[in-house]
Amino acid sequence: MLQAALFDLDGTILEVRAEHFMQEYFQALARAVAPVMDVDRFTKALMDSVVVMLMNRDPSLTNADVFWHEFSSRMGNSREALEPLLIKFYANEYQDLAKIICPSPQGRRVVQSALDRGLRIVLATNPLFPRSAIYDRMSWAGLADLPWELLTTYEDMHFCKPCPEYFQEVAGRLELPLEACLMVGNDVTRDMAAADVGMRTYLVTDYLINPQNMDFREIVHWHGTLDQLCRWFSGANLEQALSDSLALDRVRRYVKSFDDSLAPLVFSEATSTVEEVARALGVEPGMIAKTLLFRSGDRNGLFVVAGDRRVSTKKVKQLLGSKPRMATSEEVEEITGYRVGGVCPFALATDVPVYLDSSMQRFEVIYPAAGSAHSALPITFAKLQAITRGTVVEV
CATH class of the missing domain: 3.90.960.10 (YbaK/aminoacyl-tRNA synthetase-associated domain)
Known part of the structure; x- marks a missing residue:
């Protein structure tokens, strides 16, 4: 039985191109730190530290711990000088990024439809940002007032998507089995990795991220637009759809054991006739x-x-x-x-x-x-x- 819906933010329930937002974010951040450090050196250290944070598998370290350890090793003892600038940046310049965000009524509607279904909701954005920055983006999207049970931020989480431990940590925080959770996202590689650990998956295709051009029909449980997802949450046959997903997983495992090249394809809508x-x-x-x-x-x-x-x-x-x-x-x-x-x-x-x-x-x-x-x-x-x-x- 499905008990929780995990929603990715950028490009899923927030109408924004993630790469555009990140480009604007890094440029604004570089301008903010320019008075105290070399911008090129800062940018390289920042990007390298983010890569290490994405790859971390040490459960004893939060993402913030990993980031600052790596960043300090590249920039020297600069944290004391940098942190006040970051606080000021997130309170001021960061707010200007709201202009590239388009609040999506559809995004709020789909989260509300999950709540109306009795599901617990998690904001399962990749935890690369501090809590305040994530909360701001939620506010710009008109989502901050919803009863989120968990936000995955870099202060609190120990792993990032697509590491399987990320999804396991979220389910553990909710005290739910993995199969009781649905990961909703637009990134084939990062979000849909949840299927590898046993979560249900729904790929939102409005702002699809698929850099490897994978045939995502072979790996997801469901896919479609936000509008289709909203109708799916609101439909009368949701529990039967979840039961069908278990049958689909059974077939996937069976054919893989027979021939690794075989993989079922999934349609965005159910079909009832040969035609x-x-x-x-x-x-x-x-x-x-x-x-x-x-x-x-x-x-x-x-x-x-x-x-x-x-x-x-x-x-x-x-x-x-x-x-x-x-x-x-x-x-x-x-x-x-x-x-x-x-x-x-x-x-x-x-x-x-x-x-x-x-x-x-x-x-x-x-x-x-x-x-x-x-x-x-x-x-x-x-x-x-x-x-x-x-x-x-x-x-």
Whole structure:
């Protein structure tokens, strides 16, 4: 059960390009310290110290401890001279950066929808800034008055994103299991790393950060715009979506153990027909592999069929021994472990014989569901046969 939503700030619920903000921030900071130290030397020491802070894995040191230790080692005994300037900077010049911030009503709306759902909320921005600077950005965004349970700042946190310890530390502070937390962010590398430790993930695509051009559909649980996320929080089927995410994770683990190159794809919206899946993938309907459960007395058979073909009842009867019927949705979930619309033909809850429609061999790649109605697995027919140990039949 989902109990907490962790929200990244810049580019997620705050309408700003992070790289633009950081550029303006460093320039303003350099001007502020110019009276007491060489700007070029300061800037290099600052950037190098931030890199070390990002990489720190020592749980005994806060990010602030790491930063000041590294910065002092590069600049000498300058902390006493610098700290008063920083206090003045954050009280004055830093406030001018508000002009490049666009308060996002949508950002507030999506956080409020999480609260309305009964979720605890965390501001899970990367803890590279002091508390006052983060609070200011929240105020500029119109988010400071919300009942945040935790803000991740550099004074309090011991790790940064994407280190797994960051997400573990947040869950520990909340006294929640990792799977009860949802990480919401726009950075594929930093925010979505939460999935590696067992958190649920929602990638916000309005200001997407994806420098490596990864196919994020292979790693996230859900993705979409802030507007879609707001509707997702407010929807009636949120708990079922969370249950589906566990099925998707089961498929991911199963295929990785079989072939590390296999990875399910996740759609931004659930699909309910072959045509909808085909449109979402940009392929022809025949490439969508329908997985259908038939029952004949006490015998079951799982038929994986090309999206443009129908199963012959006569053929099913020959294979199962008596007149068959389609399983009910309740039977499908009990026997396969998946809901109708998301049935994957392997990693099943019970032992069911699998039959593969031979006509699917005409395609280089086919797409069975991967545990939920918003997922599909690109796979060759040969690999599908190997992983399911299915019998090839003409349907």
